Amino acid sequence: MDLPSAARSGLLPALVEAHTRCGAIDASEAGRIAAGLRMPAALAWEAASSFPDFERETARGAEPVCVGPACLAAGAIAGPGQVAVECQHRCFEAPAAGEDAPFPESAIRLAGPLLAPEDTDWRGLDAARASGRDGVLAGLERSGLRGRGGAYFPVASKWSAALARERPLALVVNAEEGEPGVYKDRALLCRRPRRFVEGLAIAIEALAPAVTVIFLNGRAQGAMESMRSALESHGDILPAAPRVVRGGGGYVLGEETTMLNAIEGRKPVPRVRPPFPVESGLWGMPTVVNNVETIASLAVIFREGAAAFRARGTAAAPGTRLLSVSGAVARPGVYEVEMGVTIARVLEMAGGPAARPIVAALAGGPSGGFLPESTFGTPLLPGQLHATGAALGAGGLLFLDSPAAVRKTALYLAEFNAAESCGKCTPCREGAPRAHEMLASGNKAGLEDLLEVMAVASLCGLGQMAPGPIRSALHFWPELFA
């Protein structure tokens, strides 16, 4: 099917192309692109100037050095001839340097059904086809699968809500994975792409979307190549080639309505809800947005059966999920664990401390919070792990071995959230930088009031959850920020 509003949806691909060809995109380049697409220059510029990657020259000469949270904790600094870059999603080999590289098999530390060696048949898809749309929905319902992007919304309910509109619908796969410290979708796409393609075929079978878009992180080149080759070699199981759209960076891009705006060629900022994407999403179509891991889980569920899936995890949160484990542990990498496993158990699986004893874990990255070692008996389940902020989220776990590392990471995350605020709403845009300043200066009068305003009043999850790292660090380690 032809995409609606074709000119405008050509914007992001044109920006990515221009950035790859000639480096940073300035206003005059945006103006030329706008003229080519016959759209107003202001609209192209407001989008182009909102993707952080487009401000940067594509690295020429200088070697990128990651200064994301795990690499920072490992002591990374950019030396002469090097350029400091945001999390490279290679925290399993911190400190990481160099370009994006395909995810190595060796960093898959624990495999379950999702990360098991790839299959050679399409039994999951065959089973789904044999049971038809209603059968797939029923199977999905029985499996109890909840979205693996971080919100854990029941997948069967999301699909049913979109199908209930009885209008042509859109399927969008969220492969943005822009959260520092998370790299499990890259692991899936690089190492088990066939499983992802099978899951995608099942979703397409059941949803019969008019449009299927895979939104892939602009810097995840290894994942791109692996996924593209799997889509090509197994294209015969898909009714039509999905459209692949690359992003231009920005943590907020993982927020689903922001992603929809980006695909449509609009400025990447969140939309108000309602309407929810299942009611009116991409180009106003009922839209299902699912994470890569959620999609790959479909292949497992329909291959093994819902009962086998449910046999792992807990009754309310069945199945396994992928953790991205980083920091001061002996064996950082991706671990496929049952939902409900404790943090202590994960630490043990990861070989325990690399050197010094672990004092804290950051759970949920910039939208999560810190937990002290004394709470490691906490099971990893959807929702908050602690009222001050820690959350399972997308499954990022960073282990830290000193209070100094907690302080450094908390300040990093406060600054990160301020830098990643999209700027649309006042509490986050104005609040996040001030919260960072207050934390850094130790002048904390009024900080809790400010964090309350950000948490309650912000438009999207980024601002609502940005207080987590700050609140949790202050709660458990007040003396570090005096």
Next chain:
Amino acid sequence: MSLTVDGIEAPAEGTLLDAVLAAGIGLPHLCTDDNLAAIGACRTCLVEADGRIVAACSAPASQFHQVATRGAVVERIRRGVLELTAAMVSPGSLDRPGGPHAGELAAALASHSARLDRYPHRTRTRSDATNTFFSFHEEACILCGRCVAACQELQHIGAIGMAGRGGATRVTPGADATFADSICTSCGSCVAACPTPALSPREAFAP
């Protein structure tokens, strides 16, 4: 299904903001213009609805029963948002004459006894006087997005956008151009929408 706002019966149609205003109760709504769909950027329209704090401009009235615009928590948070908003504008810039809605921010700050100096100010200072009929003074702009929505959605012109992100966001004509060098038709919709004097008629045309 009945809806009450601060104990007053209100029509459960449209948004909670519609219901609040229909009940004759004042509530800031700095990024909502009568003619435009909800933007959700200013976060000053917060109310407590069935125990949750929600932005009234984007909450469907039919989904709620009891709405309160008053209450210690919701008022504290609205005031907090307004104080962050006040820190965006330079002192005195709100006294300037402006378009028909230019007094909305000042009124909201006053009604909430918001402290204008609660947070260190972080103002932007660009001005654009290249248009014959109106001028733009960033020092009074709160990035509510009404002007941009009026230009893009209402007039279907697209002369201005919200360029940049985070703290670098600014209302920008064209691709980093001036109003004169943009496709602005001088229709004045942006000036009519602005809740502060940031976009204001040139003196000769002031109402």
